[in-house]
Amino acid sequence: MMHVFNRLTGKKEIFKSLVPNQVGMYICGMTVQDSPHIGHMRSFVTADIMRRYLEFRGSRVHHVQNFTDIDDKIIKRANDERVPYTTVADRYIREYFDVAEKLNLLRAHVYPKATEEIDAIIELIQKIIENGYGYEVDGDVFFSVEKFPKYGELSGRKTDELLTGTRFKVDPKKQSPLDFALWKSTKLNEPSWDSPFGKGRPGWHIECSAMAMKYLGETLDMHGGGLDLIFPHHENEKAQAESATGVPFVKYWVESGLLNIGGEKMSKSLGNFSPMNELLNSFSANEIRFFLISHHYRSPLEYNNERLTEAKQAFSRIENCVRNAYFYISRNGEKLEIENPEIDRIKPNNLEDFIQAMDNDFNTAIALSHIFDLVKETNIAIQSSNPAPAILEMTDSLMVMCTLLGFRFEAPRRQDPTDNIFNRMVDKTLEWRQMLRKEKNWAMADRIRDDLTSLGLIIEDHPKGSTWKWTK
């Protein structure tokens, strides 16, 4: 049975979707004003793992992740660059997909964009006004927070406390400082759309309420995104949706913890981030993913080079095991056909432990510890020359877990013919070296190994031959 921590109640709850085995999941995507960084990716990797695991547990997940492609900063950037706002938005949307692909994030089923959903947004605003929660002033439309008594339910704020905390200039058009814009009337040099309230553009929060409900219905099973969105974004989304429909907007709120750098939150506004693309030059997708999921998804996570290097080392343990296991199987494959009663005894139960960990609010840290347990068992099994089928069984189990966590291993041989030639050349070289070793020509054998190392290939010798991997 799966348990999920629900922000709304502040408790771990048994996970039960509205419709059995069908999960509607909305993830707040990026406001495409700049390049994605590892902080963004933390929340998307978290969502990715939730989705993979729910699917593994037998649910069909309908995954919607938006792009907010119109907002103040996008407009500003476009004006600075003297290009249409779409140029800016499209650029960063492309960058997002590029990085997402590299990180092995499963593609959402729908990626709605705010500017392509204006009709749904207008319709929702009208509904809110009709129900008495919104009001129009000179082409602007605001949400009246005091009309919605449940405001603050999600983020744990009280409206009177919020008022005392107000420390920014208040738009005089607002009836109350807490009210927020549903529709902003057009200004000079700004893109705008026609609406019953006049030309303008959607406010920040409304697009998510509109798109989420359009694609997933009035009540979603899960809604995720970064913890920094809880207030005001998610609180407002909830207020908008519920004031329009009268039913709960989201069953489980599953925000993920933030990523800090130097003790501070990494964010676009603080400027303390480097683009994900650059990070991917220094570390592999697997290593970055490992770093992100070796901590609980709801805790704050401190990012620095040392941590990443640590993750790299840790992950190489898994990689080495997989490579050595497949090598062992390939060299002892003839035994694969042999029926061996020992196999059942060796059959790992780590998968059950793994599932138990993941069932408990996606505890990837514990899940990883079970992966390491299996890695160790597999290494020992190889070292003590267990039959290949037993090793294969363990490796299969290991691969299931790794795949569930979104790790991707290079196929042993790629289809690319150049790669094939390269691989065959390395294999040949290792074969020759093996002959030299048989002749105890250590000087020559070591020289080949050293030369290959200087080219970036690390050679490891095993009883039945050698394996190689890239230095990174």
Next chain:
RNA sequence: GGCGGCAUGGCCAAGUGGUAAGGCAGGGGUCUGCAAAAUCCUUAUCCCCGGUUCAAAUCCGGGUGCCGCCUCCA
């Protein structure tokens, strides 16, 4: 000022009542022609004080320190 979170071995990090997962780093051993990989051994009364309990890292109260949100942000 308000709200919320966190404090576990050298470092990172799980663990919410029954006596401390896992990883990284260090030291020592085994294996190996050597190296690498692997493997074995090795380091914790869980921030402090008080309380509840047969039993607390885990619950309650107080204290100290750090962080996030309250303004655009995944």
